[in-house]
Amino acid sequence: MISQDRVRQMSRLAMMESDIGKNAIRVYSYRRVDYVIVQVLKGIIWGTVCFAAVMVLWLGYIWDDLNLFFADAQYMPFLVNVLKGYGIFMACYLVICALVAVVRFNRCRKQRTLYLRYLKRLRKSYASAPDADDEDE
Numbered sequence: 001m002i003s004q005d006r007v008r009q010m011s012r013l014a015m016m017e018s019d020i021g022k023n024a025i026r027v028y029s030y031r032r033v034d035y036v037i038v039q040v041l042k043g044i045i046w047g048t049v050c051f052a053a054v055m056v057l058w059l060g061y062i063w064d065d066l067n068l069f070f071a072d073a074q075y076m077p078f079l080v081n082v083l084k085g086y087g088i089f090m091a092c093y094l095v096i097c098a099l100v101a102v103v104r105f106n107r108c109r110k111q112r113t114l115y116l117r118y119l120k121r122l123r124k125s126y127a128s129a130p131d132a133d134d135e136d137e
Contacts, residue, residue: 009122016115024111027104036101043097047090055082 016024027035059066069078 003125006122006125009118009125013115013118013122016111016118024108024115027108028112030105032102032105035105036098039101039104040094040097043094044090047093047097051086051089 030038
């Protein structure tokens, strides 16, 4: 006889494995510090790309003023200001990346704990139930 409870538990586990659980299991294979470091490294790469793209767009917008500015040959103050802006942008962006990574890791930990609880409940139901082969004999 098929147990309705087991079928519900198995379908719940299958849904968790296919949707949210797949990501939670993958994320939880890291330690928290390692996961945050990987996300911050990704943030450094993508933050630099985004900053460079914004700078190219901004320089294209002020091209006429920039030609007059470079005619005076004041490169150093301009570069210092750009580097200050890059440093401030990256500091804020990396803090946000680290916070998002910690929140994602904690959410995945909760989902993994819930998955393991359902799996343990299913295992207990199989352990406590008599075998169907014994009933047929």
